Amino acid sequence: xxxxxxxxxxxxxxxxxxxxxxxxxxxxxxxxxxxxxxxxxxxxxxxxxxxxx
Amino acid sequence: xxxxxxxxxxxxxxxxxxxxxxxxxxxxxxxxxxxxxxxxxxxxxxxxxxxxxxxxxxxxxxxxxxxxxxxxxxxxxxxxxxxxxxxxxxxxxxxxxxxxxxxxxxxxxxxxxxxxxxxxxxxxxxxxxxxxxxxxxxxxxxxxxxxxxxxxxxxxxxxxxxxxxxxxxxxxxxxxxxxxxxxxxxxxxxxxxxxxxxxxxxxxxxxxxxxxxxxxxxxxxxxxxxxxxxxxxxxxxxxxxxxxxxxxxxxxxxxxxxxxxxxxxxxxxxxxxxxxxxxxxxxxxxxxxxxxxxxxxxxxxxxxxxxxxxxxxxxxxxxxxxxxxxxxxxxxxxxxxxxxxxxxxxxxxxxxxxxxxxxxxxxxxxxxxxxxxxxxxxxxxxxxxxxxxxxx
Numbered sequence: 001x002x003x004x005x006x007x008x009x010x011x012x013x014x015x016x017x018x019x020x021x022x023x024x025x026x027x028x029x030x031x032x033x034x035x036x037x038x039x040x041x042x043x044x045x046x047x048x049x050x051x052x053x
Numbered sequence: 054x055x056x057x058x059x060x061x062x063x064x065x066x067x068x069x070x071x072x073x074x075x076x077x078x079x080x081x082x083x084x085x086x087x088x089x090x091x092x093x094x095x096x097x098x099x100x101x102x103x104x105x106x107x108x109x110x111x112x113x114x115x116x117x118x119x120x121x122x123x124x125x126x127x128x129x130x131x132x133x134x135x136x137x138x139x140x141x142x143x144x145x146x147x148x149x150x151x152x153x154x155x156x157x158x159x160x161x162x163x164x165x166x167x168x169x170x171x172x173x174x175x176x177x178x179x180x181x182x183x184x185x186x187x188x189x190x191x192x193x194x195x196x197x198x199x200x201x202x203x204x205x206x207x208x209x210x211x212x213x214x215x216x217x218x219x220x221x222x223x224x225x226x227x228x229x230x231x232x233x234x235x236x237x238x239x240x241x242x243x244x245x246x247x248x249x250x251x252x253x254x255x256x257x258x259x260x261x262x263x264x265x266x267x268x269x270x271x272x273x274x275x276x277x278x279x280x281x282x283x284x285x286x287x288x289x290x291x292x293x294x295x296x297x298x299x300x301x302x303x304x305x306x307x308x309x310x311x312x313x314x315x316x317x318x319x320x321x322x323x324x325x326x327x328x329x330x331x332x333x334x335x336x337x338x339x340x341x342x343x344x345x346x347x348x349x350x351x352x353x354x355x356x357x358x359x360x361x362x363x364x365x366x367x368x369x370x371x372x373x374x375x376x377x378x379x380x381x382x383x384x385x386x387x388x389x390x391x392x393x394x395x396x397x398x399x400x401x402x403x404x405x406x407x408x409x410x411x412x413x414x415x416x417x418x419x420x421x422x423x424x425x426x427x428x429x430x431x432x433x434x435x436x437x438x439x440x441x442x443x444x445x
Contacts, residue, residue, distance in 0.1 A: 022059030
Protein backbone atom coordinates (compact mmCIF):
# COMPACT_ATOMS: atom_id res chain seq x y z
CA UNK A 1 0.00 0.00 0.00
CA UNK A 2 2.83 2.32 0.99
CA UNK A 3 4.64 1.62 -2.27
CA UNK A 4 1.50 2.52 -4.18
CA UNK A 5 1.04 5.80 -2.29
CA UNK A 6 4.70 6.66 -2.85
CA UNK A 7 4.38 5.96 -6.55
CA UNK A 8 1.29 8.16 -6.73
CA UNK A 9 3.12 10.99 -5.02
CA UNK A 10 6.08 10.58 -7.37
CA UNK A 11 3.81 10.62 -10.41
CA UNK A 12 2.02 13.70 -9.16
CA UNK A 13 5.35 15.51 -8.99
CA UNK A 14 6.70 14.13 -12.27
CA UNK A 15 6.66 16.59 -15.17
CA UNK A 16 6.90 13.74 -17.69
CA UNK A 17 3.78 12.13 -16.27
CA UNK A 18 1.91 15.45 -16.35
CA UNK A 19 2.83 15.77 -20.03
CA UNK A 20 2.13 12.08 -20.72
CA UNK A 21 -1.41 12.44 -19.35
CA UNK A 22 -2.15 15.04 -22.00
CA UNK A 23 -0.61 12.85 -24.69
CA UNK A 24 -2.85 9.96 -23.65
CA UNK A 25 -5.90 12.18 -23.47
CA UNK A 26 -5.35 13.64 -26.94
CA UNK A 27 -4.48 10.22 -28.34
CA UNK A 28 -7.65 8.72 -26.88
CA UNK A 29 -9.79 11.52 -28.29
CA UNK A 30 -8.22 11.21 -31.74
CA UNK A 31 -8.74 7.46 -31.80
CA UNK A 32 -12.37 7.84 -30.74
CA UNK A 33 -12.94 10.33 -33.58
CA UNK A 34 -11.14 8.04 -36.02
CA UNK A 35 -13.16 5.02 -34.84
CA UNK A 36 -16.38 6.96 -35.22
CA UNK A 37 -15.65 7.98 -38.80
CA UNK A 38 -14.50 4.48 -39.72
CA UNK A 39 -17.32 2.52 -38.13
CA UNK A 40 -20.39 4.76 -37.95
CA UNK A 41 -23.09 4.67 -40.57
CA UNK A 42 -22.62 8.09 -42.14
CA UNK A 43 -25.35 7.68 -44.72
CA UNK A 44 -27.49 10.75 -45.11
CA UNK A 45 -30.19 8.85 -47.00
CA UNK A 46 -33.69 9.24 -45.59
CA UNK A 47 -34.86 6.33 -43.49
CA UNK A 48 -36.40 3.52 -45.45
CA UNK A 49 -38.56 0.77 -44.06
CA UNK A 50 -38.49 -2.63 -45.73
CA UNK A 51 -42.11 -3.32 -46.50
CA UNK A 52 -42.39 -4.48 -50.08
CA UNK A 53 -44.74 -7.39 -49.67
CA UNK B 54 3.42 24.88 -24.80
CA UNK B 55 3.18 21.66 -22.83
CA UNK B 56 -0.26 20.97 -24.29
CA UNK B 57 0.87 21.76 -27.81
CA UNK B 58 3.76 19.30 -27.67
CA UNK B 59 1.45 16.72 -26.07
CA UNK B 60 -1.02 17.21 -28.89
CA UNK B 61 1.71 16.78 -31.51
CA UNK B 62 3.04 13.66 -29.81
CA UNK B 63 -0.50 12.25 -29.68
CA UNK B 64 -0.94 13.06 -33.35
CA UNK B 65 2.21 11.15 -34.24
CA UNK B 66 1.05 8.20 -32.14
CA UNK B 67 -2.38 8.33 -33.72
CA UNK B 68 -0.97 8.40 -37.26
CA UNK B 69 1.27 5.47 -36.38
CA UNK B 70 -1.72 3.51 -35.08
CA UNK B 71 -3.76 4.34 -38.20
CA UNK B 72 -0.92 3.21 -40.48
CA UNK B 73 -0.51 0.03 -38.46
CA UNK B 74 -4.25 -0.66 -38.64
CA UNK B 75 -4.23 -0.01 -42.39
CA UNK B 76 -1.50 -2.60 -42.97
CA UNK B 77 -3.04 -5.09 -40.54
CA UNK B 78 -6.54 -4.85 -42.03
CA UNK B 79 -5.15 -5.10 -45.57
CA UNK B 80 -3.60 -8.42 -44.63
CA UNK B 81 -6.57 -9.74 -42.69
CA UNK B 82 -9.55 -9.26 -44.98
CA UNK B 83 -9.22 -12.52 -46.88
CA UNK B 84 -11.96 -14.70 -45.44
CA UNK B 85 -13.20 -18.27 -45.61
CA UNK B 86 -14.62 -18.47 -49.12
CA UNK B 87 -18.00 -20.00 -48.29
CA UNK B 88 -18.60 -17.97 -45.17
CA UNK B 89 -17.72 -14.76 -46.98
CA UNK B 90 -19.70 -15.70 -50.08
CA UNK B 91 -22.91 -16.39 -48.18
CA UNK B 92 -22.52 -13.48 -45.78
CA UNK B 93 -25.37 -11.06 -46.36
CA UNK B 94 -24.18 -7.69 -45.19
CA UNK B 95 -24.19 -4.18 -46.55
CA UNK B 96 -20.57 -3.86 -45.40
CA UNK B 97 -19.70 -6.60 -47.87
CA UNK B 98 -21.82 -5.25 -50.73
CA UNK B 99 -20.24 -1.81 -50.35
CA UNK B 100 -16.67 -3.09 -50.26
CA UNK B 101 -16.06 -3.97 -53.90
CA UNK B 102 -12.31 -4.19 -53.49
CA UNK B 103 -12.72 -6.75 -50.68
CA UNK B 104 -15.11 -8.78 -52.83
CA UNK B 105 -12.46 -8.78 -55.55
CA UNK B 106 -9.81 -9.85 -53.06
CA UNK B 107 -11.98 -12.76 -51.91
CA UNK B 108 -12.73 -14.17 -55.35
CA UNK B 109 -10.94 -17.06 -56.98
CA UNK B 110 -11.47 -19.20 -60.09
CA UNK B 111 -14.27 -21.15 -58.33
CA UNK B 112 -16.20 -18.05 -57.31
CA UNK B 113 -19.28 -16.90 -59.10
CA UNK B 114 -20.93 -13.59 -58.41
CA UNK B 115 -24.65 -14.10 -57.74
CA UNK B 116 -26.68 -10.91 -57.54
CA UNK B 117 -30.20 -10.93 -56.19
CA UNK B 118 -32.37 -9.56 -53.45
CA UNK B 119 -34.15 -10.71 -50.32
CA UNK B 120 -34.28 -14.43 -51.26
CA UNK B 121 -30.75 -14.90 -49.89
CA UNK B 122 -31.92 -14.18 -46.36
CA UNK B 123 -34.94 -16.46 -46.41
CA UNK B 124 -35.12 -20.19 -45.81
CA UNK B 125 -31.54 -20.72 -44.66
CA UNK B 126 -32.62 -23.89 -42.85
CA UNK B 127 -33.72 -25.61 -46.08
CA UNK B 128 -31.28 -28.20 -47.37
CA UNK B 129 -31.65 -26.71 -50.85
CA UNK B 130 -30.63 -23.19 -49.80
CA UNK B 131 -27.23 -22.47 -51.38
CA UNK B 132 -25.68 -21.89 -47.96
CA UNK B 133 -26.30 -25.56 -47.20
CA UNK B 134 -26.28 -27.13 -50.65
CA UNK B 135 -22.88 -25.76 -51.67
CA UNK B 136 -21.40 -25.81 -48.17
CA UNK B 137 -18.72 -28.40 -49.02
CA UNK B 138 -18.66 -27.83 -52.76
CA UNK B 139 -15.80 -26.21 -54.65
CA UNK B 140 -18.26 -23.78 -56.22
CA UNK B 141 -18.36 -20.62 -54.20
CA UNK B 142 -21.33 -18.33 -54.64
CA UNK B 143 -20.55 -14.73 -53.77
CA UNK B 144 -24.05 -13.54 -52.91
CA UNK B 145 -24.82 -9.86 -53.15
CA UNK B 146 -28.26 -8.53 -52.43
CA UNK B 147 -31.03 -8.05 -49.91
CA UNK B 148 -34.47 -6.45 -50.07
CA UNK B 149 -34.72 -3.69 -52.72
CA UNK B 150 -31.30 -4.30 -54.25
CA UNK B 151 -32.32 -4.16 -57.89
CA UNK B 152 -30.87 -3.98 -61.41
CA UNK B 153 -29.38 -0.49 -61.13
CA UNK B 154 -27.55 -1.20 -57.88
CA UNK B 155 -26.30 -4.47 -59.35
CA UNK B 156 -25.07 -2.73 -62.51
CA UNK B 157 -22.94 -0.45 -60.34
CA UNK B 158 -21.79 -3.38 -58.19
CA UNK B 159 -20.78 -5.39 -61.25
CA UNK B 160 -18.89 -2.44 -62.69
CA UNK B 161 -17.00 -2.14 -59.42
CA UNK B 162 -16.04 -5.80 -59.01
CA UNK B 163 -15.79 -7.18 -62.57
CA UNK B 164 -12.04 -6.66 -62.72
CA UNK B 165 -11.58 -9.32 -60.03
CA UNK B 166 -13.92 -11.90 -61.58
CA UNK B 167 -11.69 -14.67 -62.82
CA UNK B 168 -14.38 -16.77 -64.49
CA UNK B 169 -16.06 -13.73 -66.10
CA UNK B 170 -19.57 -14.94 -65.27
CA UNK B 171 -22.35 -13.32 -63.32
CA UNK B 172 -25.81 -14.47 -62.27
CA UNK B 173 -28.67 -12.07 -61.69
CA UNK B 174 -31.72 -13.47 -59.92
CA UNK B 175 -34.70 -11.44 -61.06
CA UNK B 176 -37.69 -11.04 -58.81
CA UNK B 177 -40.89 -10.15 -60.67
CA UNK B 178 -41.66 -7.66 -57.90
CA UNK B 179 -38.80 -5.44 -59.11
CA UNK B 180 -40.81 -4.79 -62.26
CA UNK B 181 -43.76 -3.01 -60.69
CA UNK B 182 -44.70 0.08 -62.66
CA UNK B 183 -42.65 2.45 -60.45
CA UNK B 184 -39.42 0.40 -60.66
CA UNK B 185 -36.87 0.83 -57.91
CA UNK B 186 -38.11 3.24 -55.23
CA UNK B 187 -36.04 6.38 -54.72
CA UNK B 188 -35.66 6.07 -50.91
CA UNK B 189 -34.73 2.40 -51.33
CA UNK B 190 -32.06 3.18 -53.90
CA UNK B 191 -30.70 6.03 -51.77
CA UNK B 192 -30.43 3.81 -48.70
CA UNK B 193 -28.54 1.18 -50.69
CA UNK B 194 -26.32 3.53 -52.63
CA UNK B 195 -22.60 2.86 -52.30
CA UNK B 196 -20.45 5.85 -53.19
CA UNK B 197 -17.27 3.75 -53.25
CA UNK B 198 -18.80 1.36 -55.81
CA UNK B 199 -20.20 4.27 -57.76
CA UNK B 200 -16.76 5.90 -58.03
CA UNK B 201 -15.26 2.56 -59.05
CA UNK B 202 -17.90 2.34 -61.80
CA UNK B 203 -17.05 5.82 -63.05
CA UNK B 204 -13.33 4.98 -63.06
CA UNK B 205 -13.84 1.70 -64.95
CA UNK B 206 -12.42 2.42 -68.41
CA UNK B 207 -14.16 -0.53 -70.05
CA UNK B 208 -17.58 0.98 -69.55
CA UNK B 209 -18.86 3.29 -72.24
CA UNK B 210 -19.76 6.91 -71.64
CA UNK B 211 -23.37 6.20 -72.64
CA UNK B 212 -23.76 3.52 -69.97
CA UNK B 213 -22.15 5.75 -67.35
CA UNK B 214 -24.40 8.61 -68.42
CA UNK B 215 -27.47 6.44 -67.97
CA UNK B 216 -26.43 5.31 -64.48
CA UNK B 217 -25.57 8.87 -63.58
CA UNK B 218 -28.87 10.26 -64.76
CA UNK B 219 -30.89 7.57 -62.97
CA UNK B 220 -28.87 7.93 -59.79
CA UNK B 221 -29.32 11.69 -59.76
CA UNK B 222 -33.07 11.24 -60.14
CA UNK B 223 -33.27 8.62 -57.41
CA UNK B 224 -31.03 10.46 -54.95
CA UNK B 225 -33.15 13.60 -54.73
CA UNK B 226 -34.05 12.78 -51.13
CA UNK B 227 -30.39 12.62 -50.10
CA UNK B 228 -29.06 16.07 -50.84
CA UNK B 229 -25.56 15.58 -49.37
CA UNK B 230 -24.89 12.45 -51.43
CA UNK B 231 -26.39 14.04 -54.51
CA UNK B 232 -23.97 16.97 -54.21
CA UNK B 233 -21.04 14.58 -54.05
CA UNK B 234 -22.38 12.55 -56.99
CA UNK B 235 -22.41 15.77 -59.03
CA UNK B 236 -18.77 16.34 -58.05
CA UNK B 237 -17.86 12.79 -59.10
CA UNK B 238 -19.48 13.48 -62.45
CA UNK B 239 -17.32 16.56 -62.93
CA UNK B 240 -14.12 14.82 -61.88
CA UNK B 241 -14.46 11.43 -63.54
CA UNK B 242 -16.77 11.99 -66.48
CA UNK B 243 -16.83 15.57 -67.67
CA UNK B 244 -13.33 16.57 -66.56
CA UNK B 245 -14.40 20.13 -65.73
CA UNK B 246 -13.85 20.00 -61.97
CA UNK B 247 -12.01 22.77 -60.15
CA UNK B 248 -8.78 22.07 -58.27
CA UNK B 249 -10.52 22.11 -54.91
CA UNK B 250 -13.24 19.74 -56.15
CA UNK B 251 -10.58 17.33 -57.41
CA UNK B 252 -8.77 17.42 -54.08
CA UNK B 253 -12.00 16.95 -52.16
CA UNK B 254 -13.02 13.94 -54.25
CA UNK B 255 -9.53 12.48 -53.99
CA UNK B 256 -9.58 12.78 -50.21
CA UNK B 257 -13.13 11.51 -49.87
CA UNK B 258 -12.43 8.50 -52.11
CA UNK B 259 -9.45 7.51 -49.97
CA UNK B 260 -11.57 7.97 -46.87
CA UNK B 261 -14.32 5.71 -48.28
CA UNK B 262 -11.78 3.04 -49.25
CA UNK B 263 -10.31 3.02 -45.76
CA UNK B 264 -13.72 3.09 -44.13
CA UNK B 265 -14.96 0.12 -46.12
CA UNK B 266 -11.87 -1.93 -45.21
CA UNK B 267 -12.03 -1.16 -41.51
CA UNK B 268 -15.77 -1.64 -41.29
CA UNK B 269 -15.82 -4.94 -43.20
CA UNK B 270 -13.02 -6.22 -40.95
CA UNK B 271 -14.90 -5.21 -37.80
CA UNK B 272 -18.22 -6.57 -39.09
CA UNK B 273 -16.63 -9.89 -40.10
CA UNK B 274 -15.07 -10.20 -36.65
CA UNK B 275 -18.43 -9.49 -35.02
CA UNK B 276 -20.06 -12.11 -37.25
CA UNK B 277 -17.23 -14.59 -36.47
CA UNK B 278 -16.36 -15.09 -40.13
CA UNK B 279 -13.22 -17.22 -40.24
CA UNK B 280 -10.10 -16.21 -42.08
CA UNK B 281 -9.10 -17.78 -45.37
CA UNK B 282 -7.62 -21.24 -45.11
CA UNK B 283 -5.82 -22.29 -48.33
CA UNK B 284 -5.86 -25.94 -47.20
CA UNK B 285 -9.65 -26.01 -47.08
CA UNK B 286 -10.82 -27.19 -50.48
CA UNK B 287 -14.38 -27.98 -51.51
CA UNK B 288 -15.42 -31.09 -53.45
CA UNK B 289 -15.31 -30.76 -57.22
CA UNK B 290 -18.39 -32.98 -57.38
CA UNK B 291 -21.80 -32.16 -58.80
CA UNK B 292 -24.50 -32.32 -56.13
CA UNK B 293 -26.88 -35.26 -56.48
CA UNK B 294 -29.86 -33.33 -57.70
CA UNK B 295 -32.29 -36.27 -57.59
CA UNK B 296 -31.49 -36.87 -53.92
CA UNK B 297 -32.02 -33.18 -53.19
CA UNK B 298 -35.26 -33.24 -55.19
CA UNK B 299 -36.67 -35.92 -52.91
CA UNK B 300 -35.44 -34.04 -49.87
CA UNK B 301 -37.02 -30.80 -51.09
CA UNK B 302 -40.33 -32.58 -51.63
CA UNK B 303 -40.23 -34.05 -48.13
CA UNK B 304 -39.13 -30.85 -46.40
CA UNK B 305 -41.67 -28.80 -48.33
CA UNK B 306 -44.52 -31.16 -47.56
CA UNK B 307 -43.60 -31.24 -43.88
CA UNK B 308 -43.32 -27.45 -43.60
CA UNK B 309 -46.44 -26.62 -45.63
CA UNK B 310 -48.71 -28.96 -43.67
CA UNK B 311 -51.16 -29.00 -46.54
CA UNK B 312 -51.96 -25.27 -46.75
CA UNK B 313 -53.56 -24.25 -50.06
CA UNK B 314 -50.60 -22.09 -51.18
CA UNK B 315 -47.94 -24.80 -50.65
CA UNK B 316 -45.77 -22.36 -48.71
CA UNK B 317 -44.41 -22.58 -45.16
CA UNK B 318 -47.32 -23.12 -42.79
CA UNK B 319 -45.80 -20.67 -40.31
CA UNK B 320 -45.83 -17.98 -42.99
CA UNK B 321 -49.31 -19.01 -44.07
CA UNK B 322 -50.71 -18.64 -40.55
CA UNK B 323 -48.80 -15.50 -39.56
CA UNK B 324 -48.68 -13.49 -42.78
CA UNK B 325 -51.21 -14.82 -45.26
CA UNK B 326 -54.27 -15.81 -43.24
CA UNK B 327 -54.71 -12.41 -41.51
CA UNK B 328 -54.75 -10.57 -44.86
CA UNK B 329 -56.31 -13.22 -47.03
CA UNK B 330 -59.62 -11.45 -47.52
CA UNK B 331 -58.02 -8.02 -47.92
CA UNK B 332 -55.62 -9.23 -50.57
CA UNK B 333 -58.21 -11.05 -52.64
CA UNK B 334 -58.29 -9.43 -56.07
CA UNK B 335 -56.09 -6.55 -54.87
CA UNK B 336 -53.67 -6.81 -57.79
CA UNK B 337 -56.18 -7.05 -60.59
CA UNK B 338 -54.98 -3.83 -62.18
CA UNK B 339 -51.26 -4.14 -61.41
CA UNK B 340 -48.80 -3.74 -64.25
CA UNK B 341 -45.52 -5.64 -64.44
CA UNK B 342 -44.91 -5.32 -68.15
CA UNK B 343 -44.03 -1.61 -68.23
CA UNK B 344 -41.50 -0.41 -65.70
CA UNK B 345 -38.31 1.70 -65.56
CA UNK B 346 -36.72 -1.46 -64.17
CA UNK B 347 -36.53 -2.88 -67.71
CA UNK B 348 -34.25 -0.03 -68.76
CA UNK B 349 -32.14 -0.60 -65.64
CA UNK B 350 -31.89 -4.28 -66.53
CA UNK B 351 -30.92 -3.36 -70.07
CA UNK B 352 -28.19 -1.16 -68.63
CA UNK B 353 -26.95 -4.13 -66.57
CA UNK B 354 -26.85 -6.34 -69.67
CA UNK B 355 -25.13 -3.63 -71.70
CA UNK B 356 -22.54 -3.30 -68.97
CA UNK B 357 -21.93 -7.07 -69.12
CA UNK B 358 -21.39 -6.76 -72.85
CA UNK B 359 -18.92 -3.91 -72.51
CA UNK B 360 -16.90 -5.60 -69.79
CA UNK B 361 -16.94 -9.05 -71.40
CA UNK B 362 -18.77 -10.69 -68.53
CA UNK B 363 -21.15 -13.51 -69.44
CA UNK B 364 -24.49 -13.01 -67.67
CA UNK B 365 -27.18 -15.48 -66.74
CA UNK B 366 -30.58 -14.17 -65.78
CA UNK B 367 -32.57 -16.33 -63.40
CA UNK B 368 -36.20 -15.54 -64.11
CA UNK B 369 -38.15 -16.38 -61.00
CA UNK B 370 -41.83 -17.05 -61.62
CA UNK B 371 -44.79 -15.47 -59.90
CA UNK B 372 -46.22 -17.66 -57.17
CA UNK B 373 -49.23 -18.88 -59.17
CA UNK B 374 -51.37 -19.86 -56.19
CA UNK B 375 -50.86 -16.53 -54.44
CA UNK B 376 -51.12 -14.26 -57.48
CA UNK B 377 -54.28 -16.04 -58.63
CA UNK B 378 -55.68 -15.11 -55.23
CA UNK B 379 -54.57 -11.47 -55.53
CA UNK B 380 -56.03 -11.37 -59.03
CA UNK B 381 -52.95 -10.52 -61.07
CA UNK B 382 -53.99 -11.62 -64.57
CA UNK B 383 -52.13 -14.53 -66.11
CA UNK B 384 -51.68 -12.51 -69.30
CA UNK B 385 -49.82 -9.81 -67.39
CA UNK B 386 -47.55 -12.43 -65.86
CA UNK B 387 -46.88 -13.85 -69.33
CA UNK B 388 -46.06 -10.39 -70.66
CA UNK B 389 -43.43 -10.04 -67.94
CA UNK B 390 -41.90 -13.42 -68.85
CA UNK B 391 -41.89 -12.52 -72.54
CA UNK B 392 -40.17 -9.20 -71.83
CA UNK B 393 -37.36 -10.92 -69.95
CA UNK B 394 -37.03 -13.64 -72.60
CA UNK B 395 -36.81 -11.01 -75.33
CA UNK B 396 -34.27 -8.94 -73.45
CA UNK B 397 -32.04 -11.88 -72.63
CA UNK B 398 -32.12 -13.01 -76.28
CA UNK B 399 -31.32 -9.50 -77.50
CA UNK B 400 -28.23 -9.29 -75.30
CA UNK B 401 -27.13 -12.91 -75.72
CA UNK B 402 -27.56 -13.59 -72.02
CA UNK B 403 -28.20 -17.08 -70.77
CA UNK B 404 -31.64 -17.48 -69.25
CA UNK B 405 -32.74 -19.84 -66.51
CA UNK B 406 -36.40 -19.68 -67.34
CA UNK B 407 -38.73 -20.74 -64.53
CA UNK B 408 -41.81 -19.14 -66.04
CA UNK B 409 -43.57 -22.49 -66.18
CA UNK B 410 -43.04 -23.23 -62.47
CA UNK B 411 -45.80 -20.99 -61.18
CA UNK B 412 -47.75 -23.92 -59.83
CA UNK B 413 -44.90 -26.17 -58.74
CA UNK B 414 -45.68 -27.15 -55.18
CA UNK B 415 -43.11 -26.02 -52.57
CA UNK B 416 -41.34 -23.82 -55.12
CA UNK B 417 -41.95 -20.86 -52.80
CA UNK B 418 -41.34 -20.36 -49.11
CA UNK B 419 -43.88 -17.53 -48.93
CA UNK B 420 -45.62 -15.26 -51.43
CA UNK B 421 -42.45 -14.34 -53.28
CA UNK B 422 -39.29 -15.94 -51.89
CA UNK B 423 -37.78 -19.12 -53.21
CA UNK B 424 -38.61 -22.25 -51.27
CA UNK B 425 -37.43 -25.86 -51.17
CA UNK B 426 -37.87 -26.66 -54.86
CA UNK B 427 -37.31 -23.13 -56.04
CA UNK B 428 -33.83 -22.87 -54.60
CA UNK B 429 -33.02 -26.36 -55.81
CA UNK B 430 -33.89 -25.52 -59.43
CA UNK B 431 -32.08 -22.17 -59.24
CA UNK B 432 -28.97 -23.75 -57.70
CA UNK B 433 -28.87 -26.41 -60.39
CA UNK B 434 -29.05 -23.78 -63.12
CA UNK B 435 -26.29 -21.73 -61.47
CA UNK B 436 -24.10 -24.81 -61.03
CA UNK B 437 -24.47 -25.77 -64.70
CA UNK B 438 -23.81 -22.22 -65.84
CA UNK B 439 -20.72 -21.90 -63.63
CA UNK B 440 -19.37 -25.28 -64.73
CA UNK B 441 -19.56 -24.55 -68.44
CA UNK B 442 -16.07 -24.07 -69.80
CA UNK B 443 -16.65 -22.35 -73.10
CA UNK B 444 -15.71 -18.71 -73.26
CA UNK B 445 -18.01 -16.28 -74.90
